[in-house]
Amino acid sequence: FSYSGATAAHMKDKLTRDNQFCNIKPETVGRIFLLCGTTNVDPIYYGSRTIDTAKNDITLFVEYLTNRFPKASVNVINLLPRINKGRNDIAKELNLHLQNLNKQQDRVVFCRHRKQC
Numbered sequence: 001f002s003y004s005g006a007t008a009a010h011m012k013d014k015l016t017r018d019n020q021f022c023n024i025k026p027e028t029v030g031r032i033f034l035l036c037g038t039t040n041v042d043p044i045y046y047g048s049r050t051i052d053t054a055k056n057d058i059t060l061f062v063e064y065l066t067n068r069f070p071k072a073s074v075n076v077i078n079l080l081p082r083i084n085k086g087r088n089d090i091a092k093e094l095n096l097h098l099q100n101l102n103k104q105q106d107r108v109v110f111c112r113h114r115k116q117c
Contacts, residue, residue, distance in 0.1 A: 009057040
């Protein structure tokens with residue numbers, strides 16, 4: 001499933017209303033690959049969103065996925081570098097948060113690069 005331009009909160013909301021997603025049998029899912037947080041960088045940079053809100057939304061989304069699919073690992077893909085230092089600092093802080101989710105939850109894997117996933 002892909003929702004371009006959606007934040008973690010929007011992706012969670014869209015998935016919970018997507019019939020195709022809701023019809024997936026949880027026991028059939030072994031791995032989930034998640035790229036989220038990148039849409040938050042610019043709003044945080046320009047001040048219309050806080051980094052704490054973005055972190056909370058990402059945490060809630062990952063928790064939703066691990067609860068919905070109890071046998072699946074959630075492979076969270078790191079945010080790529082940005083065009084300037086300010087945006088890079090935000091991406092680094094969000095990546096650090098993603099790494100911490102990996103340390104807090106057994107089935108969450110932080111993927112720095114393709115070979116880790």
